[in-house]
Amino acid sequence: MKEKNSRQKIAKILILGLENSGKTSILLSLTRDINLLSYCSLKPTVGINRVNFEDSDKEFSIWDFGGQEQFRKDYLRDMEKHLTGINKLIYVIDVQDKKKYDLTLDYFENIVGFLKNVKIPFELLIFLHKFDPGLEKLDQYSDENINSNLINKLKKIVPSNFNSKIFKTSIYTVFQKVLIK
Ligand SMILES: Nc1nc2c(ncn2[C@@H]2O[C@H](COP(=O)(O)OP(=O)(O)O)[C@@H](O)[C@H]2O)c(=O)[nH]1
Ligand SMILES: [Mg+2]
Secondary structure, three states, X not given: OOOOOHHHOEEEEEEEEOOOOOHHHHHHHHHOOOOHHXXXXXXXXXXXXXXXXXXXXXEEXXXXXXXXXXXXXXXXXXXXXXXXXXXXXXXXXEXXXXXXXXXXXXXXXXXXXXXXXXXXXXXXXXXXXXXXXXXXXXXXXXXXXXXXXXXXXXXXXXXXXXXXXXXXXXXXXXXXXXXXX
């Protein structure tokens, strides 16, 4: 199919990560002006939640993958299909859930395995999420500890030719919508 002009191009963005890492909250932050209190009533996402939205001159299609264990296997099986035509993949890690660091790094490594076969240019954004204001003052979340426990391990997994960036994010700071554009 031919595009009439660039205005009509829809950016496809996938949000992946373990359950409870904050994917749906991030999606809401990106797509709506929403009161923080409404995040409290979020229910776990079942399956894939797809949202289309328009912002100034761009249109986005954002796919939020539930993340529960039984679905993660399905996603990986169909990952090639899901990755067709992607522009960005956002991988979300709950920095406050240290017990799940190994599990999330494992899932991430699996996804990167599929990303290696994607032929079109895309951006990989890694969100070290729930990095709430003040967290950096605690020793366990100091730059040094976050580097050795997460960032260095993530960098080992991501091939050097990937266009990737790592961010510390939180819904308790004004979410930088600019990150996804
Ligand atoms: N402290 C903190 N909690 C968050 C943040 N983002 C999301 N949450 C909470 O984490 C829980 C899971 O969020 P949700 O978006 O449903 O995660 P998902 O399962 O990955 O979609 C909810 O109770 C959210 O309110 C954040 O930046 N900081
Ligand atoms: Mg969700």
